Amino acid sequence: MSIDPFVATVNALVAQERSKGSVQSYEDLKERIQRRAHLYDVLQRIEDEMRALRSTVQTLPSLPPEREVLWANAVLTLPNLALPEIDTTGLDAAAEIVRVTLIDSTGAVLDDILIKPTRPLSPQVSEINGIHNKDLEHAPTIREAWPRIERCFQGRHVVSFSQDFxxxxxxxxxxxxxxxRMNFIGEDLRLRVGQYLGNSYISLVEACTRIGQPLPKRPHQTGIDRARGQLCVLQAIANAVTSCNTATQQQESMSTGLEGDSSLEDLDEHPF
Known part of the structure; x- marks a missing residue:
């Protein structure tokens, strides 16, 4: 319903009231009271219509925050950008690192280091991180691999999901x-994704699925897949994509160099 007729009525009533000047008699006062009552009734109709319009506008989908879009575009231009994925034997302080993977802004692997732990991997851990004991038979120990890991992070701007982990x-x-101790400059992608999508608890798996780039189904999912999943999420933010409905238009450009099938099952927040 258009509010134009109501606005016209209000303007006419206001003009009529102004033209009358001050009250001249009791009869004049009664007429003024009736006119003012009608005026406020019309104003109430306008307010009701405005409230309905506001409710309609509020049903529109949220726009992605421009600040995060600009951030993602700026980060993707960094020549020293690296997106790492670290696989471990668990989540507690005693967990051992068994793989360190880093990719660049194109999805190319900068390094992929397998590390032999002091104890064999359990079947559950292998199911989660896609690494098997046979893959680590000839891998270096963490002490032997540490200098190589240090070189991977040296001089890099590191963006990773749950970087505190x-x-x-x-x-x-x-x-x-x-x-x-290893020090590097970087940012937590999960915090940015949380601000971008309005969900501070979103996992990498959920974020990848939402933008139309689901991770491979485990046990076929590897650290390289998750690192490239992080890149997909970063690219989606840069392109202002918030769901797979719009992501499908940009999948071809975003999926260059990406591996995996289209299926996905629930994973832990930190899949080691």
Whole structure:
């Protein structure tokens, strides 16, 4: 319903009231009271219509925050950008690192380091991270691999999902094995995704699915898949994509170099 007739009525009543000047008699006063009552009735109709219009506008889908879009575009231009994925034997402080993977802004693998732990991997851990004991038979120990890991992070701007987890595992390993602590400059992609999608608890699996780039089904999902999943999410933010409905138009450009099938099952927030 158009509010134009109501607005016209209000303007006419206001003009009529102004033209009357001050009250001249009791009869005039009664007429003024009736006219003012009618005026406020019409105003109420306008307010009701405006309230309905506001409700309609509020049903529109939220727009992605421009600040996060600009951030993602800026980060993707960094020549030293690296997106890591760290696989471990668990989540507690005693967990050992068994794989460190880093990719660049194109999805190319900068390095992919398998590390032999002090104890064999359990079937459950292998199911989660896609690494099997046979893959680690000839892998270096963490002490042997540490200098190589340090070189991977050196001079890099690191963006990773749940970066506190990565830092904690690197620091716990350094303390436990008396290795040099590793410091790097970086940002937590999960925090940015939370601000972008309005969901601080979203997992990487959920974010990848939402933008139309689901991770492979485990046990076929690897650290490389998750690292490239992070890149897909970063690219989606840069393109202002918030769901797979709009992501499908950009899947071809975003999926360059990506591996995996279209199926997905629920995973832990930190799949080791």
């Amino acid at each position: 990565d830092r904690d595992k690197l620091n716990e390993t350094a303390n436990r094995d008396q290795l040099p």
